[in-house]
Amino acid sequence: MDLEAQLRTLALSLGADYFGVADLSSAHDVILAQGGDRVARYPRAVAIGMGLQDSLVDLLRDKDPGGAIVYRHNSYDVVNQMLDQIGVRVANVLQRAGHSAFPVPASKRTDDDHISGIFSQKLAAHLAGLGWIGKSCLLVTPEHGPRVRWVTVLTDAPLHPTGSPIEQQCGACTACVDICPQHAFTGRSFNRNEPREARYDAAACDRYFREMEKKKSVAVCGLCLYVCPYGKKSGSGIRR
Ligand code: SF4
Numbered sequence: 278m279d280l281e282a283q284l285r286t287l288a289l290s291l292g293a294d295y296f297g298v299a300d301l302s303s304a305h306d307v308i309l310a311q312g313g314d315r316v317a318r319y320p321r322a323v324a325i326g327m328g329l330q331d332s333l334v335d336l337l338r339d340k341d342p343g344g345a346i347v348y349r350h351n352s353y354d355v356v357n358q359m360l361d362q363i364g365v366r367v368a369n370v371l372q373r374a375g376h377s378a379f380p381v382p383a384s385k386r387t388d389d390d391h392i393s394g395i396f397s398q399k400l401a402a403h404l405a406g407l408g409w410i411g412k413s414c415l416l417v418t419p420e421h422g423p424r425v426r427w428v429t430v431l432t433d434a435p436l437h438p439t440g441s442p443i444e445q446q447c448g449a450c451t452a453c454v455d456i457c458p459q460h461a462f463t464g465r466s467f468n469r470n471e472p473r474e475a476r477y478d479a480a481a482c483d484r485y486f487r488e489m490e491k492k493k494s495v496a497v498c499g500l501c502l503y504v505c506p507y508g509k510k511s512g513s514g515i516r517r
């Protein structure tokens with residue numbers, strides 16, 4: 278079995294639903310600006326995704342504290358831990374094969390000023406051909422919409438890219454823009470050459486979570502993730 282097949286089999290056997298390889302060369306400057314040379318020196322990324330349970334994502338609609346606690350535990354804490362374990366296991370296989378590998382933690386903020394991690398998991402999945410970056414700034418897959426969490430392993434292994442970026446398919450839909458209680462989205466389509474601020478006020482979303490924490494309520498929102506028609510089973514309601 279070749280190395281890529283070995284990694285794919287391992288990731289899927291550990292519960293992943295998505296596996297892809299991205300060529301990062303076209304995004305080198307963006308990656309360098311976000312995380313520095315410690316991440317920008319890797320030419321490729323393995324993107325691994327795990328789908329969320331629809332029954333739990335649908336709890337977000339009701340905004341009730343009990344549902345929020347269950348969602349946060351299973352769809353955030355547990356899934357992120359599983360993804361981190363898959364990322365470390367995949368990185369170990371790459372290292373044993375003689376390559377350098379850097380597992381990027383799932384959903385781990387490393388920069389409070391910019392409210393971002395060291396590397397964009399969504400960018401890797403997008404470049405691997407697994408989905409597009411929607412008006413919600415979430416990675417939207419054709420199969421499960423944004424109801425997927427991601428982990429990335431950066432590497433210098435000579436793996437072949439699994440696809441090319443998918444064009445945005447949001448069309449005229451503005452469901453995520455309209456539902457956001459903080460009006461955090463501008464509705465602009467993703468453009469790698471524009472700063473995130475052109476599309477998304479991350480500070481507004483973050484403030485919302487801090488306010489919930491101050492009130493001792495469960496800090497969960499996710500309405501932008503819940504509402505995307507590509508994530509709902511029927512996919513109905515998409516306005517192109
Ligand atoms: S999580 Fe909530 S507040 Fe934050 S961007 Fe999404 S809809 Fe807006």
Ligand code: SF4
Pocket residue numbers: 411412413414417446447448450451452453454504505506507
């Ligand atoms: S809710 Fe609509 S606009 Fe937002 S990401 Fe999904 S398809 Fe795109």
